[in-house]
Amino acid sequence: MEKRVKLIRKSLNLSQKKFGDRLGLKPNSISSIETGKNTLTDQNIKMICSTFQINEDWLRTGNGEMYTKHLEIDNELSIVINEIVKSNDKFVKQFLNAYWSLSKENRTVISDFIDKLKE
CATH class of the missing domain: 1.10.260.40 (lambda repressor-like DNA-binding domains)
Structure with a gap:
């Protein structure tokens, strides 16, 4: 194990x-x-x-599949989503809601900005 x-x-x-x-x-x-x-x-x-x-x-x-069958999305994303839900962090939830309400172009701007922050 x-x-x-x-x-x-x-x-x-x-x-x-x-x-x-x-x-x-x-x-x-x-x-x-x-x-x-x-x-x-x-x-x-x-x-x-x-x-x-x-x-x-x-x-x-060791029998069967490593991940549960119902998991169809990226496992790391699933973990992050679980952590967000468990934390009950209002800011993160508001941010995600605001992000998804943006146009695709504006989401790209935010994504590029976050990539630069990670550098």
């Missing part, structure tokens, strides 16, 4: 710290799980599956 946890983290392009942050675990705990020093608790398994839309049967046994 530890190899599958690492595979999940790598497929999401997350460091052990970022992966752990989303689960409420420290990076050394993630490292210990991935190396087999610590075993996953049922609570951790359920948290990984719900946070990252992972098929629990696949995580426990």
Whole structure:
């Protein structure tokens, strides 16, 4: 199971710290799980599956698909959306609503601006 946890983290392009942050675990705990020093608790398994839309049967046994079948959108986007909903951050929700109400040209301007901020 530890190899599958690492595979999940790598497929999401997350460091052990970022992966752990989303689960409420420290990076050394993630490292210990991935190396087999610590075993996953049922609570951790359920948290990984719900946070990252992972098929629990696949995580426990390796059978089936990694991601849940109903997930058709980009998994990383799904994670971000889940975090926004859980946080109940009014600003982010207002921003997203305002962004989607803009014309395509104005959304492109905002997108270009955000890309420049990330540089």
